[in-house]
Amino acid sequence: MRAAIAIDVESGTPIHRQIYEAWRRGILSGRFRKGDRVPSSRELALALRVSRSTVTQAYEQLFAEGYLETEQGSGTFVSGELQQHALQPATNAKTKATVRSVHLSKFGTGLVRDFIYPPQPADHICFSRWSPDIERFPLGTWRKLLARHMRTPNRKLLDYAREAQGYEPLRREIAGYVARSRAVECTPEQVLILNGSQQALELCARVLCDPGDTIGFENPGYLGTRRIFDAHGVKLAPASVDAQGIVVGEIAPQARAVYVTPSHQFPTGVSMSLARRLELIAWARTQRTVIIEDDYDSEYRYSGPPLPSLQGLAGDVPVVYCGTFSKVMFPGLRIGYAILPEALVAPFRRAKWICDRSTPALDQAALADFIADGHLERHIRRMRRLYGQRRAALIDALRQHFGERIEVIGEAAGMHVAVRTSETQLGERAQERKVQIVSTRDYYFGKPRRDEYILGFSGLSERSIREGVKRLAGVA
């Protein structure tokens, strides 16, 4: 008897698996049809010259999965349960590419392109990042704190979180930290632990706004947040930023919420003045608008103490205060938080549960210790000193090589410097000279400025910074 199927003894795949696959594919493709008799295990073993137990192993799986059935006394058959019309050619990974196009939601359709970081060639000096210098993060301390929770584990940390709001000791530490450093007024019950400020802002979009609603937005403003509201179908109503911050008179009166970066406006680097803060709060009170305070870069201020947060000044005006550990620890940690007015705690917590239930608890426990043991504030102090020196080197080099042709705008704060220049095509020339700087062009709604750039300094050594500015000026 000729075997209905072929096997390859040289192939790496076990013989019983090959037999199983051959019948399975044969049945699914319609080559073998329901009711077809299949050889007995003895017959097939003879035909293929393999042991009977090998065939039996394959057949058992085919029986178990419902491909074959036996009829008492008359043999083995392709199962009559399988509806012939349901069978179609089986495919492999390659033909998967032909999956027909799928209907997407408005949200799914609106996600137009990936957020791509520009390539950073090794021989370029890149002022195009404003990320923390992760080489300086005390990773050994972090490892020990994590290990502590895994060595004598609180098994609750490994289980589903009882609730989505976050690990209580961490919420307590964060409430203390933002009170000390940012004059935020809150209880631990108002703190919601999230995956970075990205998730905090995404929840703001979803919980506060319906598609078609309007949000007040700084112009120029942070693209990352803009994409979140865009994706959600929220209309962005731009309001200019002047030397004191967002121009309150320009905020759309119908805005559900207004998004601001008061500590160090992105990209201009402006700190919102106290007068402007109070004006914004008074306006929000009248308009019944929520303030979304993205307190980005608040930790790094190099001259004088930072202004207290809007949240701490706002009284009865609802402020969602968003913070993150990405900039003061490392971005891959993915832990941030929102400080919520009490009326918003439950809806935000429930939304977090819907989205992904909770943020990983072991990391939360280690972070609670990292703050409680003073490591966080110590690390921030150290980095403030380091970044302050790097910023000073950048400003100094710019003065030396460009003089009046480059004006630094914004506060002595954060991880980047915003500049305006009288040089035309500084950006294009930078590229030729193997330096990367970023135009603020993409951050504007409507007509952008052509003379404005941002230079990130936090990840570069003073030496690289000086060398980069020299190259930029064409003197290196």
Added chain:
Amino acid sequence: MRAAIAIDVESGTPIHRQIYEAWRRGILSGRFRKGDRVPSSRELALALRVSRSTVTQAYEQLFAEGYLETEQGSGTFVSGELQQHALQPATNAKTKATVRSVHLSKFGTGLVRDFIYPPQPADHICFSRWSPDIERFPLGTWRKLLARHMRTPNRKLLDYAREAQGYEPLRREIAGYVARSRAVECTPEQVLILNGSQQALELCARVLCDPGDTIGFENPGYLGTRRIFDAHGVKLAPASVDAQGIVVGEIAPQARAVYVTPSHQFPTGVSMSLARRLELIAWARTQRTVIIEDDYDSEYRYSGPPLPSLQGLAGDVPVVYCGTFSKVMFPGLRIGYAILPEALVAPFRRAKWICDRSTPALDQAALADFIADGHLERHIRRMRRLYGQRRAALIDALRQHFGERIEVIGEAAGMHVAVRTSETQLGERAQERKVQIVSTRDYYFGKPRRDEYILGFSGLSERSIREGVKRLAGVA
């Protein structure tokens, strides 16, 4: 001169801070008005009997923040920049409770209540959980793998992820794992790393459905998923589950997608038969419907090999295959994945970026090693044996103490057993007898069955299981 402000030398708060706070609150509350002259630092130091440098420190902060200003030669004043109408009584955390109610989106309003796990008193035997036995997880191995990546760190793991899709070596390991264990056919490019299957299902709701769209849903079906689609405003169209799985003829023809748990239907424990799988796929092909395959509990099957996944059988029919490490490792890890048809990879990846950018990379790197080094499959084998014994003990005890009065339904799989009973009020009596079992009532659309319960066994010792069943039968 009488000092305009009072300080308390006994309080723990530094004097300069008290001075700062007193002026700040006085100005914000309107007690001191713009243009008011404030005493010089010398005058105030004398009045308060503190050192002049203490007052200077407070004043410097008040100048820096814009509360005070000096006029050359004439003294120090409350800043004229502050618009009086903007000033309102400052509040403290307590009065925050009075924040007025805030407008919420439809999504925000629809989030009706928290998902609360029932309390589990220590003296009860709780068949009300079907979670992994986390005591058995090799946490030491996990700790070492994590530490390895922190000791000689790939600094990329600490930075922002270049893209949202997930750590490439982990995607490769997952593609291999689901091919071996579930006959899923995919490349690593089709794998998207997410925060548990919760996020995978949430993205399905958002990317595939607009509010008002319909989704086919098993009846009874998993509440966790139901809440996700409910929150998103998607209509759930129930289709019954019989002994072979979802009844295909009952699925709403207009459904954008159909959600199924084919390995071990929740709550009934039914495994979808091969014939039913093929019928569902054929139906989805005709209707142009996406299948959402929540392959929950697929790893734990105690008799015969598991049926291959729908994804591997589906050919050109789009299947979103959702998996998680919550059940095979520990839930607090918060890592799951979706295997996507190629047409859906970009929209889902972009949606993940919008939601929270990426899943923590250090955990992803440790997990890639955990799979590559064989720890995952070894742990699953061990747990399968353990849970198999626990399930057998449960079935045995039920037979012994209830005989015909309890019928076990569903497959020998997963972490819970579904039963039907001729005893009335078994649930109520269980509670009295300090045993927790869960009625399937809440999982039904429309009229629920009153005789159906689920008993989770995976987290209980055989001894507790036997004791629990004895109590339930009233013989202990």
